[in-house]
């Protein structure tokens with residue numbers, strides 16, 4: 063913290079002194095004691111391992127139990143018989159059952175995981191029925207979206223059996239684009255204020271070509287209800303949103319470092335990049351779903367009880383294939399996302415040269431949390447993490463200037 067006040071103190075002196083001071087400070091901050099990676103509590107490590115286990119088992123349950131049991135139990139008899147009453151009606155009923163069961167089958171382990179989290183937080187579990195109904199209400203939007211998406215895909219399969227996957231990924235891509243462009247308008251925020259810290263941040267932003275109007279303060283009550291900082295929107299609608307409490311609860315240097323990280327996402331328009339990547343991914347995924355499902359039906363027509371993906375009974379097979387592809391693709395997708403986040407950290411450090419600030423911030427996330435683990439397991443990093451681990455980010459920040467000097 064002492065070094066930060068030195069930076070503030072010299073900010074009004076002539077440029078030569080500022081440059082000289084910054085060089086000294088930058089050297090000081092590099093040689094200052096590195097920030098230690100905090101040690102997580104035993105409870106946090108136990109919870110981390112347990113939540114990974116729950117996640118893994120729930121994926122397997124959703125993957126295997128559900129579609130397979132539907133394939134075996136449902137197709138030949140009751141559902142096939144109902145085909146005559148209208149295939150779209152049958153399809154919607156089947157989709158509602160499938161996506162509701164998909165959530166239900168994950169509830170028992172999720173209950174155990176929530177209980178162990180509540181223990182760590184010293185919070186009381188909701189009564190079981192109340193908890194189930196709250197979980198159902200939370201899952202309802204996802205179920206409605208899944209059923210609607212499946213219905214649209216099914217309609218396209220029937221209208222264009224050969225090219226349906228191209229149309230479906232086109233619709234997905236279009237809807238995603240609209241969502242990304244419109245999202246900032248759905249988040250409660252206001253322009254940056256006029257406090258000295260906020261004015262200094264605006265000036266800092268102007269130097270790297272980001273207009274003040276693109277930086278806003280997000281209404282977050284309580285503080286932890288939203289991210290510390292993030293970029294929302296795409297192209298002309300993109301905004302850097304800083305948590306309103308960031309300026310009140312933390313040193314100014316933390317707001318500046320958070321902004322410097324987000325400025326990379328803003329300048330790169332990472333949401334646009336994400337949209338392009340997801341469009342390509344959806345095209346490849348749906349193509350594979352089409353081909354792999356057809357191959358499976360050709361190989362096991364008797365066992366499956368249906369002969370085409372245009373039949374309602376094929377839905378569980380399509381979901382199964384899609385889930386397998388999704389899980390297979392998670393590791394490279396997460397590695398890509400972590401790479402993007404590392405690039406933002408590097409950009410932030412290049413702008414501020416305050417590597418100790420980034421290391422302190424990331425370190426505080428673990429020390430302030432009762433269940434955060436700075437060095438998660440490899441499984442978590444590959445399947446579940448969009449960001450580099452806290453330990454990696456602290457080490458990277460500690461060594462950032464040193465590496466530069468060696469090169």
Ligand SMILES: [Zn+2]
Nearest residue numbers: 323327403406
């Ligand atoms: Zn980021």
